[in-house]
Amino acid sequence: MQISLKWINDYVNIENYFSKPQELADLLTNTGLEVEEVSDLGKRYASIVIGQILKLDKHPDADRLTVCQVETGSGSVQQIVCGAKNHKQGDKVMVALPGAVLPGDFAIKQSVIRGVESSGMLCSEKELGLSEESSGIMILPEDAPVGEKFSLYKGLDDILFELKVTPNRADCLSHFGLARELSNLLSLDLRYPENELQVEAGLSTKECISLEVKDAENCPRYAGRFIEGVKVAPSPAWLRTRVEAIGLNSINNVVDVTNYVMMEMGQPLHAFDQREIKGNSILVDKAQAGEKFTSLDGTEYTLDGSELVIRDQERPVALAGVVGGKNSGVQDDTTNLFIECAYFKPESVRKTSRKLGIETDSAYRFSRGVDPSGISFVLDRCCHLIQKLAGGKLYGDIHDFYPKGLEAKSFLVSSDYISQRLGMPVDDESFEKALAQLKLKPVKEGQSYRVTAPLYRVDIERKEDIVEEYARLHSYDAIPEKMPELALEPTPHEKDYELQRSLREFLVGQNFTEALNYNFENKLKASSFLGDLDKLKAYGITANPEPVQILNPLNEDFSVMRTSLLPGLMKNVEHNFRYGRHKGQLFEIGYAFGRDSKFGQDPRLAFAAWGETLDLWTKKEKAPLVLQLKESIESLLKELRAKSWSWKQEADAPDFLHPGRSAALFFEGKIIGFVGELHPRMKEALKTKEPIVFAELQLDALLRGQPKAFRVGGVSRMQMVERDLAFVCDGAVRSDSIIDLIKKSSGKLLKEVYVYDQFEGGSLKEGQKSLTFRMYFQDENETLEEKQLSALQEKIIQTVSSKLGVNVR
Numbered sequence: 001m002q003i004s005l006k007w008i009n010d011y012v013n014i015e016n017y018f019s020k021p022q023e024l025a026d027l028l029t030n031t032g033l034e035v036e037e038v039s040d041l042g043k044r045y046a047s048i049v050i051g052q053i054l055k056l057d058k059h060p061d062a063d064r065l066t067v068c069q070v071e072t073g074s075g076s077v078q079q080i081v082c083g084a085k086n087h088k089q090g091d092k093v094m095v096a097l098p099g100a101v102l103p104g105d106f107a108i109k110q111s112v113i114r115g116v117e118s119s120g121m122l123c124s125e126k127e128l129g130l131s132e133e134s135s136g137i138m139i140l141p142e143d144a145p146v147g148e149k150f151s152l153y154k155g156l157d158d159i160l161f162e163l164k165v166t167p168n169r170a171d172c173l174s175h176f177g178l179a180r181e182l183s184n185l186l187s188l189d190l191r192y193p194e195n196e197l198q199v200e201a202g203l204s205t206k207e208c209i210s211l212e213v214k215d216a217e218n219c220p221r222y223a224g225r226f227i228e229g230v231k232v233a234p235s236p237a238w239l240r241t242r243v244e245a246i247g248l249n250s251i252n253n254v255v256d257v258t259n260y261v262m263m264e265m266g267q268p269l270h271a272f273d274q275r276e277i278k279g280n281s282i283l284v285d286k287a288q289a290g291e292k293f294t295s296l297d298g299t300e301y302t303l304d305g306s307e308l309v310i311r312d313q314e315r316p317v318a319l320a321g322v323v324g325g326k327n328s329g330v331q332d333d334t335t336n337l338f339i340e341c342a343y344f345k346p347e348s349v350r351k352t353s354r355k356l357g358i359e360t361d362s363a364y365r366f367s368r369g370v371d372p373s374g375i376s377f378v379l380d381r382c383c384h385l386i387q388k389l390a391g392g393k394l395y396g397d398i399h400d401f402y403p404k405g406l407e408a409k410s411f412l413v414s415s416d417y418i419s420q421r422l423g424m425p426v427d428d429e430s431f432e433k434a435l436a437q438l439k440l441k442p443v444k445e446g447q448s449y450r451v452t453a454p455l456y457r458v459d460i461e462r463k464e465d466i467v468e469e470y471a472r473l474h475s476y477d478a479i480p481e482k483m484p485e486l487a488l489e490p491t492p493h494e495k496d497y498e499l500q501r502s503l504r505e506f507l508v509g510q511n512f513t514e515a516l517n518y519n520f521e522n523k524l525k526a527s528s529f530l531g532d533l534d535k536l537k538a539y540g541i542t543a544n545p546e547p548v549q550i551l552n553p554l555n556e557d558f559s560v561m562r563t564s565l566l567p568g569l570m571k572n573v574e575h576n577f578r579y580g581r582h583k584g585q586l587f588e589i590g591y592a593f594g595r596d597s598k599f600g601q602d603p604r605l606a607f608a609a610w611g612e613t614l615d616l617w618t619k620k621e622k623a624p625l626v627l628q629l630k631e632s633i634e635s636l637l638k639e640l641r642a643k644s645w646s647w648k649q650e651a652d653a654p655d656f657l658h659p660g661r662s663a664a665l666f667f668e669g670k671i672i673g674f675v676g677e678l679h680p681r682m683k684e685a686l687k688t689k690e691p692i693v694f695a696e697l698q699l700d701a702l703l704r705g706q707p708k709a710f711r712v713g714g715v716s717r718m719q720m721v722e723r724d725l726a727f728v729c730d731g732a733v734r735s736d737s738i739i740d741l742i743k744k745s746s747g748k749l750l751k752e753v754y755v756y757d758q759f760e761g762g763s764l765k766e767g768q769k770s771l772t773f774r775m776y777f778q779d780e781n782e783t784l785e786e787k788q789l790s791a792l793q794e795k796i797i798q799t800v801s802s803k804l805g806v807n808v809r
Contacts, residue, residue: 073147086136174266531655583611673697
């Protein structure tokens with residue numbers, strides 16, 4: 001929000017800070033009202049002065065140019081080449097001298113134009129940033145003082161603060177509100193703006209416009225006054241300058257006054273054209289479902305009945321607290337006005353504004369809270385200015401619906417409590433003085449004070465807020481620094497946090513990057529990706545077909561809580577492909593959500609990897625990406641010192657996985673997840689041939705019993721023996737089936753077994769393959785003899801052959 005220091009100075013004397021605005025900005029920032037930028041308009045328009053054309057000649061080498069001799073003050077005459085046609089000798093003009101910088105960073109320099117020296121530029125309103133269009137240079141009145149600075153002449157010798165106001169400080173969303181804050185902080189007198197009225201005797205607002213408030217809960221107070229015979233015209237220079245200086249557009253004298261008072265007092269107002277109020281009746285009530293409303297900018301909205309509206313006898317004429325209607329706004333020929341000044345419930349305005357996507361200065365203030373006790377004063381202030389600038393008769397007997405006055409919050413607080421919370425001494429005298437300075441009306445009750453917060457301080461609700469106010473008033477820097485005494489040892493981290501942190505560190509060490517996705521997802525997209533949830537459940541991952549709905553989602557991409565981590569990782573992969581990153585590997589630790597009899601969340605660990613690295617030096621062919629991810633998961637299992645796991649291929653893989661390149665992880669007695677390659681039809685949608693693989697595991701099952709103790713056993717002195725066995729089998733026989741039978745046949749003597757080689761073709765029949773297994777045997781107490789090994793090998797061969805129908809190669 002932009003704040004003018006000259007405007008602030010109307011209410012509290014801060015002239016001393018005009019030469020040191022940064023000091024005032026630092027004061028506000030240190031008390032919780034951050035000043036993001038300080039703009040000195042006088043410096044912005046430096047080297048731009050009023051000049052008078054003494055002589056005007058044609059350019060000797062250009063028919064469309066003129067050479068002007070321009071006096072710029074103190075007898076100084078500048079020669080300036082000009083291309084405009086609307087000036088003549090004797091005109092007063094705005095002159096940008098060399099060194100001036102016009103809006104848009106256009107620097108004025110000493111130059112030569114078609115062989116003639118030019119020491120500046122005669123400026124138009126557009127070039128000075130005063131209007132969007134102009135037909136020629138700016139011609140000033142005859143009484144304009146030659147040599148006077150442009151900023152001083154136009155009232156732009158001001159300093160603007162760009163203020164960042166936190167949502168709880170609605171009382172500072174105006175110039176008077178900020179002046180009141182500075183009055184408290186600097187102990188300065190506060191001056192109220194003029195609002196004297198000349199009300200016509202015997203004229204009644206209530207006889208001209210009737211009022212009925214049906215929804216008093218959302219509109220606790222509504223006031224209005226009728227004005228007859230106004231003349232709508234352009235605003236005077238002082239008003240136009242002020243509203244434009246803070247970023248508003250000047251419309252006309254009536255609309256500018258309502259905007260001016262809003263920025264002055266923080267209370268939005270609205271001016272209705274009385275001709276357009278059908279039946280001369282105002283009704284404050286909820287909208288009718290399905291009815292249309294067209295705002296001032298011409299946008300049409302369909303209302304659903306939850307919005308609070310201002311309506312006449314036929315249609316809505318305004319969305320309460322948000323925006324006025326095109327059908328009742330002030331026009332150039334408007335003569336009679338009804339001025340509205342009301343207090344609408346912040347929640348009502350905020351919901352309407354967000355639902356319809358309408359952001360206005362009015363909604364911004366109403367949704368944070370305005371001062372209901374100041375309605376009458378603000379209405380009078382607005383009517384005073386309208387009468388002063390547009391004329392008209394002010395009617396008395398105004399509407400002021402306020403059946404149940406809003407009560408100010410009151411509570412007890414002591415200086416000892418403030419002292420305890422701030423860690424600094426606070427005596428009753430300084431505390432009472434601070435409370436009075438903040439207009440909190442302290443009344444002594446025993447050892448405490450009864451504090452009553454004014455209605456404009458919507459942020460003061462409890463005694464903790466008084467602690468903050470006292471600290472702000474006395475500067476946060478005054479609070480002494482003291483390290484707290486640590487009488488107890490620090491609380492250890494939660495076990496799950498420690499385990500997950502170790503997990504993250506290990507996976508990052510394996511060259512994975514952690515992904516952090518929202519817990520929300522698009523229901524249709526997630527359902528389309530996951531497919532048949534029964535197939536997914538067979539692979540150890542449960543996803544509820546009816547995910548948890550979000551009651552008020554931001555958009556459809558955040559409509560439900562996620563039931564799996566994979567749709568989010570798939571989105572990450574698509575994003576990487578879109579921006580040219582064709583290789584990577586991610587992991588995510590997070591929750592999947594569901595609901596049966598009650599809401600629940602399951603911790604999950606998921607992976608995504610895509611693309612292959614081409615080894616240009618050795619041309620060595622690497623294992624398929626799905627096997628690389630499988631190996632990474634096995635490395636994690638070994639890091640967790642897991643002993644019992646295996647991979648199993650179920651009959652039906654999840655729909656999004658390649659049916660022949662996926663497997664479920666059988667871990668400590670049950671399936672807890674899977675690894676697999678993305679189905680080819682889903683890769684086609686990405687228009688890529690790069691491999692894409694995923695995995696998702698139940699994290700609680702994976703970490704159950706962790707951390708496992710590291711047990712060190714003695715090193716056997718007996719020699720380990722290596723044996724290889726090759727089996728010829730049908731192509732459908734899985735290697736893990738053979739490994740299971742080898743383990744069962746070998747007992748404790750078998751230390752390790754794995755697939756050493758796979759061969760197809762040659763002398764083998766079509767559809768057959770040869771699998772070679774390498775086995776390591778060792779007895780802890782004695783050396784294994786050849787006879788014992790031969791018997792064990794024969795047992796393995798017989799078991800595998802009889803169970804699976806395979807032959808030794």
